[in-house]
Amino acid sequence: MLEKAYDPKPVEEARLASWDAAKLSHSEPVAGKKPYTIVIPPPNVTGALHIGHALNNTLQDALIRHHRMLGGESCWVPGCDHGGIATQNVMEKQLKSEGKSRFDLGREAFLERMQAWTRDCKKTILGQLHRLGASLDWEREAFTMDEPRARAVFHAFKTLWERGLIYRGERLVNWCVRCGTALSDIEVEREERKGALYHIHYKNADGGDGIVVATTRPVTMFGDTAVAINPKDDRWKHMVGKKVLIPLIDREIPIIEDSYVDFEFGTGGLKVTPAHDQNDWELGERHQLPAIKAIGPDGKLTEAAGPYAGLSREKAHDAVTADLEAKGYLVKKEDHRSAVQACERCGSVIEPLLSLQWFVKQTELAKEPLRALDAGEFKIYPKNWEKPYRDWLVNIKDWCVSRQIWWGHRIPVWYKEGEKPVVSLDSPGAGWTQDTDVLDTWFSSALWPLSVFGWPEKTRDLDYYYPTSTLVTGYEIMYLWVARMQMMGHAFMGKPAFPVAVMNGIVRDKSGKKMSKSLGNVIDPLVMMDKHGTDALRFALMAQAFPGKDIAFDEQSVVGARNFVNKLWNSTRFVLMNLPETPAVYALSADYLEASDRWILSRYQQVISRAQASLDAYDPAAAAQELYVFLWDEFCAWYIELAKGRLTGPEGAGKDAVRAVLVQVLAGSLKLLHPIMPFVTEELYAAIKPFAGESAEFILKSGYPKLGADWSNPAIEKEMGKVMGAVNAIRSLRSQLNVPPGLKIKAVVDGEVRHHAYLLLLAQLESLEPMSGGRPAQSATAVADGATFHIALAGVIDFAKERERLAKDLAKAEGDIEKRAAKLKNMSAAANAPAEKVAEAKEQHDAALARRDRLKETIAVLS
């Protein structure tokens, strides 16, 4: 017999062990069978998983399990991402705490240490996924930097190079001074920061008045190669063609005209620094201006800054502004808010820096993904993400893929004095040296759906599993990852990597703030699992995972889910208690069924299709809620209570019939819940399956629930609705009169109501007789739809109070009638109101009238 309360820990451990032993989540190509494939968004090896991973992976697991139950060959590929800069930063922090830097170790020793760290980290992460119940195909574990993936990366690089889509060139790139590397455009975040706008006087070289320019960053002036004005700007027109001197260093630069300059901003004079600003770079190109670097890759000023050379950006800023003021160059300083770019990984301010980098041309690669989107070959859920995705592809810029870090795939290009560079995995021979940069981590991530199946080899797996079926990931990496996988998929396989991408939201704290270590509001999924059980965490997340929406996560939701798990446990316990010890099969049959049986079967049938439809629409929250309400409010609260009538009675066909309904509906519900709560459902299924006539070793292999016949029965649902209404009315009356819940009372009924036995059972009635003659003395009245109940309570009833209570009911009823009458009037007057709806409204209106009349009648008798 089951314990009184569900204890997750032993069940989870035992079930995981049995699933592993049976290799339940392993997949091999099966000829003629269409696979359902998902590749995991590989977590970075930066530490442990957070609650967002729990959401993302539960979502995928639910889809995988669901498809497996539907009979598909499901394959979910696990793995981790080496995580480039993010991971290197973690290691550098570690080193720093030891008082070292990566340069102290040297490249080789550093990479060795990274490998060791990676091994540990992978173990942690995969262990956590396992613990979460993720039915990943563990034999297919991949890593973005393992040998097969390295081959894929090399092949991709080489192919793109040969197609002329990769080039090296000196461009202005986003440079993170702290990380010491270039970044792509989407790895920088923009934020508005408070700053100042400095108006600086540049004197004429020949001694004239000169010009005043406005800038937020005076330090960049050492890289100025011109001052630009708008050709329509009369204030400065006379300056065109003249030369001015950069303050403090007195280097001569020309005044040029360009319509880019906004003469309403600042002073109308724009200092042009091609080496440190994108717009200035473009201006420089137009006017063939030289680019002078004033700031180096280390964030310090260069020789171009004369006396300030060697100072950091920040120190130089202070020194330069102070000197400008002291020497009278500073005309004005005003408060100014400006957009600053920050490194997404470390938050430091990005320096636009001219440097030699590798780029992947994007315009051509974006063509096929765009076509696929427009052709409906690729869909994003929820759909509103499709527009930003399209816009990004349309306006795409070349992708800077080289990073000046050590952790990553080294760029497979070799150089030798006097030779053309060669693309090769290994050294082409003596005297050749390899490029020291590594590739952007997203380069290997972009190949993930291909590389995990052995591409570039034409493997059986690749042929079978590619393209994958669904990608589930957070919307924050739609450009970084989703779009790039599609580009690579089209480029190398001629097909999208997946026809569907499902975007999950961000798990925030309960007040809606993003979780972060510094805020101290991080929720550890492991802690939640330990405290409340894995199924509870999974259910809590799924129940809130509305498509694309962020979740405000409150631990209370897990407690609620834990209670639900326990409810499920106990409902099974109840059913088992009412079954014989020696298993017998209770198959569903139409014989001996009562109204309540037909009612729950009708409801159950609807739930089966709705749960499936919701999951098919990638709406797990709808499925979870549907199942929650069905199980708790309908199966437990009503059906089990009604079943007790027969279960406490004598053995016989009727009792076996109710057992069959209990067993079959419960077993099916467990299957429906399994994708969301795998552990408890497996445990309970094992206990119930002999009675359900099933023999699958695992619930996952038991198939999706189906009903042999069509049990849909709207008439019974309506009929039972009336019974429930009557029960509620009597219960309400009892409660208001403070009748003890256990006390059985006598009642008489005026009007027609069916299923007296149900009323006796659920409303705690001793008897229910049809009213003969008048209303019983000393009684209170409950008015339900179609029937009036009087319960005799000698000595208990305060007539004044009873009248008051009924008057309140009457007021409600009158209000109700008013609304219904207005609606009916509207509809009747309208020519285009559907007849069916009008009839419905009429029926409701008449019922309300009848109810009011019966209330009035009762009140009249009382007074």
Next chain:
RNA sequence: GCCCAGUUGGCGCAGUGGUAGCGCGCUCCCUUGACAUGGGAGAGGUCAUAGGUUCAAAUCCUAUACUGGGCACCA
């Protein structure tokens, strides 16, 4: 500046034309043989605002306000 999403009871959220729902919290009652991780009964919302379409609007349209996000930015 452009675009997208959101605005529903104390809190978190469902609800795409026909009498406002759920979870949590709150109030009262109940340890009745599945479950107090439970049961029963309640209180609590003019569905952001203003217009419009419609017989009928939380739901469709248009504006406005606020919140969040994406994109692009004037140095």
